[in-house]
Amino acid sequence: MNPYSLAEAMTDKGNLTVSRLAESNMGLGVLGVFLGLLLEVSSHGPHSGPRTTWQHHDVDLLEFSEPGVSNYSTLLLSDTRDALYVGAREAIFELSKRNVTVRNNKVYWKVAEVPMNMCTLKGKSKEKDCLNYIRVLQVLNDEHLYVCGTNAFQPQCDYLSISDFALEGRAEDGRGKCPFDPSQTFTTVMVDGELYSGTAYNFLGSEPIISRYSPQQSLLRTEYSTSWLNEPSFVFADVIREGGRSGPAGEDDKVYYFFTEVSVEYEFFGKLLIPRVARVCKGDLGGQRTLQKKWTSFLKAKLVCSMPELNFVFNVVHDVFVLEAEDWKDTLIYAVFTSQWGNVGLSAVCVYNMALVDEVFSRGKYMQKATVEQSHTKWVRYNGITPSPRPGACINHAMRQQNITSSLHLPDKTLQFVKDHPLLEDPVLPVGGRPHLITKDVNYTQIAVDRVQALDGRTYDIIFTGTDTGVLHKSVLDQGEVHMVEEIQLIKTAGPIKNLLLSSEVCTRSLYAGSDSGVVQSPTAFCEKYLSCDQCVLARDPYCAWDPRSPACVNILDRPKPTQRGLIQSLKGDADACPAVPPPQPRRVTVKPGSSAELPCAPPSNLAHVSWRANGSALLPEASRFHFIGESGLLIYSVAPEDQGRYECWSLEWAPAAGKNFSRLVAAYALALAAPPRGPRKDVHTPHLGRAPEPGRHAPPPPPGDRFPEGNAADAPGPSPPTTAPVRFTATPPPPPPTQPHDTDPSLTPPHRGSTLGAPRHRHLLPPSSKAPGATATRDPSAQYLQRGNVTALLCLFLLFFLLFLAALAYNCYMRYLPAPCLRLRAALVGGHKSSLRPEYRACEAGPAEPPPPSTPVAEKLKLAQQRPGGQQNGGQTAAAQSQLRALRDTGYETEPDCSNGKIPSRGFGGGSGGDSPSSEKPFDVDCTSQPIEFADAEEPCC
Incomplete structure (x- = not known):
């Protein structure tokens, strides 16, 4: 049950108030339902993970920051100039869109002394709050930018000349345009020289306002009422152009606001948050008598983003991106949501169609305040007669035929209805009725969407989402299914991404992320990081395709259309189209007997599973105690002669869109044992410094003659290294390729081919009683640990326990817990002057x-x-x-x-x-005066 339906169900449960509900058994039951729902969602909620992870140092990123400047959270891309404008703390920068490390211009905007002193007197921090944070950057015209800053909790706006990049000094009051608090959420958009904003209008932030500032017209704003705005957190605003009078209906362009506010429909245990979308008409002029200088077209509706299978609602919207289309009805709205209950740890991306949004505002039912006392639902559907023309509608051809050419001509009945009924009952539902993307343990903060045409001729939407840890997720939307291509650590300091912009121009197709520490520019794709055809295809990135002529993975947007022929790309992840490639030659690894060997193998993606094969047989991790298969490779400890051979690391990845598994040989190794050092010459008496053969195991025969093994410098004449030296791996040039895939060198073949690696491995040991050199016996594998250097460990453990025993004995003797011989010894050692x-x-x-x-x-x-x-x-x-x-x-x-x-006891007894x-x-008292009694180690009488 979601919070909305739960709150609606409270109406049918009786006339209990919120306080009585919280104290009743029903309240405890509802709370239990919520706790169980949160646990179910966090444990079993669907999620999607990235296929590839790139760290900050793995990819080429461009970064900009300057010492002493922080909070690079306001970004603005210029459509006509090669410029990225950045608003930071007390500074404005003009950077190059092609390379953000190039700074073209800079201007400081500091706080004067008087506002600074007033800010500190109001209890704000001089080093943090009472500074000027640039929060508004909007293009006013070809020559000026309109900029606003918090200015020590006294918002102020000015005009920035683009030619000389200097403030003109025409200061304006920034209330209603820019927030007072730099940490407060807000939104602004410039439409035809008019600034539309959503922010707080007072110092305390208790008066929210959606307003329009125009040089030609007076200020237009929302009504100061909780039914209009109830503690909103604004995140985004944009204009949707419908063509004006030239359109089919002749309706005006509309500006949409997205925010999260406290619910006015329901009462709940706490403040129930609800995401909203509000709309105003661009040509709104206010009312003639009612709603003077107020919006006559303000309406708001509920945004729904939920998991239908669990009835769980994502009720906090963080950012919105409008993906425009040629027809405004085909425009899509992408929004990122999280839950009000942060311990769930889920984020979602929902998509809304602009035609459905317009349908809700044009034909949706209105809501009105409930008249039933003590009702938990404070607003219900309005079932009366709706005035004509429709309240909240923009001026269209039908109204003009009634001589209503502007909002000043609307009847008071319609305006009064809008004032009392700003909330619509019908919600705005997402495309498909559910989120397109759900991720677990991630909090999304920003979103940007690009549309790319792949080589198959179809168009794909690519979603870029920024997180509160500085990570960028890249996902591709394919017929309602989302595949997360990769994640990139954009912000080195792991701070939140506060702004994310996308440049779709061919020459500067990049992403720009603003954070507290700086600005980062990232390409939209890292095709060159995929070094093979199967990895390029399995990435399912619409930007990337494999060029067999190079051969390399290339960005298709960098290639003209005629040159795209012959490129290999499959958005289903079908790598069968890739040409066959020869397997990698095995790398020769030589180790000493009894040492450990590490064979690295990194999986090519987060979705791939690694398996190992040894001499053509599958190597199971639980089949042998001498092999450890980890994420970084294979570890073979205490290498024996039967461990020699060819080891192969295979990657297996499932492509759900193609319905196939794809395997690839990632790494191959030829493991061999180093030959033992040659013995000393007969005519020279040299002490034997090499490692003695392990008990019960045959010592390998020495090499014939005076020839040393090739590539093994440790076997050269001279003193051998100590046995405790760390193992070093030596790699020699690879041998010629085998004639068959699994053929191995005869010298690397284990001595007993009949044994399989899937069964427990038996070491061939020499029994102590056998004197024949060829006699062998099988010993219990549990005893092999004693033969592998564990004798030293057992000896150290015995010494440790012996020392602990001596320490315990000494302590007990000192504390007089032992008999008299120990006490006498203690008195002799510790206090020899004391009496016996x-x-x-x-x-x-x-x-x-x-x-x-x-x-x-x-x-x-x-x-x-x-x-x-x-x-x-x-x-x-x-x-x-x-x-x-x-x-x-x-x-x-x-x-x-x-x-x-x-x-x-008393010193003397009276004669009573x-x-x-x-x-x-006190029958047991002792006369200590006549008979002093002392402890064994005391120098004074105890009494």
């Missing part, structure tokens, strides 16, 4: 033993306590001594006797009665 263990501790550690002799302090204390006449008063002391004596007989593991019960004796309350 007292006899009581030794007695505790000894376990069950005979009672201590009478000479012990505890026994003497007990005896004295029994002999005292006041034994009754000292019962607590006697009991404590007996308790201490029992503690000495304890067989536990404590090495320290209890000093107290957790409290500091037994009830007042401390022994009655």
Whole structure:
């Protein structure tokens, strides 16, 4: 359920208000529906990915920027001059359209001191906000440009002379023409010397306005009402010329505005955004009595861009491109949308036909404010009688026959109806009823469209979309299906593309992207980057075709029509028309036994799948533990003799339009093992420095005679490199081409041809008990890791655990967690001056033993306590001594006797009665004065 239908359904659920709905179970249910819908769309929504990705340094791009200048967001292409005008922060540039790195002119436009001080007093930043951002650049005539800037939140406009490229100083108030805030969205278009704009009219940005400024006529603007404009974000405006009085209906030209505003039809949990298209007539003069100096032709309708299968709506429009045609009814409107809920991460491109747009404005139903109280739908369809002439219509031949030649002659009934009913009920639906392009995890910000005739005679629309990360996507539209050709990182700093212009001229066919960091010029196609015929054809780029005579991939627009014969192009991606090419010769790779070999293979496109073949058999990644197939190639670690042979990297790409799979040999390698170094001479005693053969494996025989292997400098006489040196790959000139595609050199053939690479590989090892040189045995593959240098790893792991054990032992000994021998060792090492263990501790550690002799302090204390006449008063002391004596007989593991019960005992006992004796309350207290008890490592008594 989309937000619009959901909001409409709220009307039939009762007369609950928005606040009550949010607090009710129904509100929680609706919220759950939305959360589930967002999850479904983000997880299973359709998306399209680019076939080829070009980084910023992979392609030839032209860039312009100057130190100290930023925000190159306003671009204007001149139709009559070789000029690209750029509006930046406090500067205006004139660049060459052919090469933007060439700066022809420059003028500064800084903020005066008084506006700067007023801006800072209003709480704006002096270094950022209170500067002059050039936001409006429009061609006024052949000699002047009309420019406007924010001017420290006091918009100002001026005239720029093109001849000497200087401001004439005829400052005008820029309110309603240029935004106050440089970050605020707006739109302007110059039509026959009149400036049409959509922006905010006040400092706070709370009064939106669609206006027209003309030297000959007074200001014309929208009504200040939320039913006309409700917090809009303007993105684009353009004029559609229908021929005026010379047209069939004699209607005036119309100016269309595209924006996103807060819904006035529905109330929802938050602000529900809705994309709109609004229309005004170019010849509108306002009303005579009603709507004086206001638009009499202002109407707006809802733009729909949704996924029908999921009922999901893209409700935020970011940019619009009008692709004009010879007949204005065939004009197409391309728009990029995202969702109001940004966590979905989807962007869409919808296409609208101008004839359908005109149908909605000419015959659509009107809406009016609802009169039902507490209704969630605030506007409903108007079912009354519509006044004549039709409200919001431009002057045409039928009106002129009624003596209505301008909007000043319209009746007040029609004007009042327009004032109260500016919203149309019928939405503007996209061509095909759904988006033409949907991408995932991409936020589109700008769009430009070019139309190209391919070699098959058909016309294709090529869509260029810029993202908020500085990436440009290029897609081709073919009978409703979209194929994304490539993506290019235009902005090096990965900033958003704030403006995107397309020059369709033959000599300067380029794209111009404006961002905060600079201006980038890019060609519309990178045909020369495709180095083979199949890649040129599989790209399905209408600009590109393969020339077998060159041979190279060329741009067809650079070739005259007669010379285009013989070029190979297929917009379906059928590469069967490409001529056969010989396979690449294998590159010889030589590695040492037991080392790793990396065979690079980059897939030719993002849609291609890579597969490997070894000696004519398919190499499966899960079939062997010694092969790793990654995105960058094949990794063979611990190369053995049976790994030698021919390795081929194949690319497989599916062309859905052609319904075929196309495979291509991308890379081929001949892997061989380096011969071992020759042994020392008999007459010279030389220590053996080479790598010893692995246990259980045959050592390769030495080469005969004194001849060293060709191309292996590591085997030359002299000390061999250490075994821990990194593996180096050496490539020798390729051998002569084989007679058959999969024939290999006999020296590269693995020793056992019966084994397949699809099965687990068995190493041929020498059993320890076998003394025959030819005897072989098969060992468990799990033991081969120990034979490949893992013994060192196990030894290091053992040493690590041993060190950890010693550290734990030392720590426990220091913390007195171990028995008395360790404590004595600790006392001897850490604190040798401390007293040794007292006899009581030794007695505790000894376990069950005979009672201590009478000479012990505890026994003497007990005896004295029994002999005292006041034994009754000292019962607590006697009991404590007996308790201490029992503690000495304890067989536990404590090495320290209890000093107290957790409290500091009193220094002396009073001679009161037994009830007042401390022994009655604290029977386990010990007289620390008469018997000081110390810890094993303490220097002071514990009490």
